[in-house]
Amino acid sequence: MPEPRFLSGRDPATGRSLRVRIEAGLVAAIEPAGPGEKCWLAPGLVDLQVNGYAGWDLNAGSFGADTVARLAAALRSRGTTCFVPTLITAAEAEIVAALKVLAEARAADPALKRAIPYVHVEGPHISAEDGPRGAHPARHVRPPDVQEFARWQAACGGLVGMVTASPHDPGAGAYIAALRQSGVYVAIGHTHATPEQIVAAADAGAVLSTHLGNGAAASLPRHPNLIWAQLAEDRLWASFIADGHHLPADTLKSMLRAKSIARSILVSDVAAPGGLPPGRYSTAIGGEVELTADGRLGLAGTPFLAGAARPLAAGVAFVAGCCDVTLGDAVRLATANPARFAPGHGVLRLGAPADLVRFRWQPGERDLDIDTVLVAGR
Numbered sequence: 001m002p003e004p005r006f007l008s009g010r011d012p013a014t015g016r017s018l019r020v021r022i023e024a025g026l027v028a029a030i031e032p033a034g035p036g037e038k039c040w041l042a043p044g045l046v047d048l049q050v051n052g053y054a055g056w057d058l059n060a061g062s063f064g065a066d067t068v069a070r071l072a073a074a075l076r077s078r079g080t081t082c083f084v085p086t087l088i089t090a091a092e093a094e095i096v097a098a099l100k101v102l103a104e105a106r107a108a109d110p111a112l113k114r115a116i117p118y119v120h121v122e123g124p125h126i127s128a129e130d131g132p133r134g135a136h137p138a139r140h141v142r143p144p145d146v147q148e149f150a151r152w153q154a155a156c157g158g159l160v161g162m163v164t165a166s167p168h169d170p171g172a173g174a175y176i177a178a179l180r181q182s183g184v185y186v187a188i189g190h191t192h193a194t195p196e197q198i199v200a201a202a203d204a205g206a207v208l209s210t211h212l213g214n215g216a217a218a219s220l221p222r223h224p225n226l227i228w229a230q231l232a233e234d235r236l237w238a239s240f241i242a243d244g245h246h247l248p249a250d251t252l253k254s255m256l257r258a259k260s261i262a263r264s265i266l267v268s269d270v271a272a273p274g275g276l277p278p279g280r281y282s283t284a285i286g287g288e289v290e291l292t293a294d295g296r297l298g299l300a301g302t303p304f305l306a307g308a309a310r311p312l313a314a315g316v317a318f319v320a321g322c323c324d325v326t327l328g329d330a331v332r333l334a335t336a337n338p339a340r341f342a343p344g345h346g347v348l349r350l351g352a353p354a355d356l357v358r359f360r361w362q363p364g365e366r367d368l369d370i371d372t373v374l375v376a377g378r
Contacts, residue, residue, distance in 0.1 A: 005021070006022070007356055010039065010041060013332070028350070042348065045357060047270075048084045049267035051269065057272035058085050059090070074275060082115055083116065084161070103156040117344075119159050124136075125163075132190050143171055162184065162186075163186055166189070167206065173204040192226070207341075208237045208265075240267070242316075244318055246308065269308040274310060316330045
């Protein structure tokens, strides 16, 4: 029998020092630890929306299993032990090809199969309007089609587990209901839907708002509007991009209070230039983009965003430092809460897989200083 492994740190929720004993890749004991511990200890982070990172791009039109493995390693180094690859609006052939690669990569590597619970397809059944469409290519936006969804699933062995769609289309209700009946999570996003259409989507089975506050028109009616409707709809959880650019701190603070910590999730929505030096890059999402030193990723020469560049750990630090949220709740928003949509991840408890992250952080710091990451105790 291999010797047990130990990892210690302070619980972000209580501040108390813990020592975790790990045996056979599982949490075998959680014990009090002595004073003087400098690091925090939490479950590995769970990110429901990853387009790429560190130059690895899932939306580039052509990639291989090596890209998936290297992307997973880059995210793991930043504390994310579970992530959902996200494919944006594209031609059906491109979506199918990407799904096949992701399915093959998981099948060939047990570690990837553990890290990737399913795939999120963000689009192509979204608003075609400028603003709500965001950086998604207009030429590939199309109405919801259950038969197309069936072809996606046939290509990847049923790996699509979440779809973001706009409920403005007359066929959206039937589409949402069909996907939920098949066990797929449906999220509302990139939409110009009315409040009534938001409620109808929840009636049909939608369970989440994708990066709420973004993927919407620059100007909205004071009230009613689609953001208020989603904040008020208790059947919808909401994900938020907490990079300091997609949502100002006061906006995010207000949205978290309205939706409540209990129904909120942090996502990175990180794209391939994330983790790279500042500069200009050519990407599948947005084309020519510019990454600035403060982590803003925008369409070059415009005021518009082109995805995100900061990993989920930075979102935890931003929320804890700028939104009047405790570190414990900020960690919850990136672990236990997203694990509602990725069961088996994001928890530190007896018998659970030892996916853990040990980090340093002080108020005012813009990121978590990652010390140790364990996946199944390794």
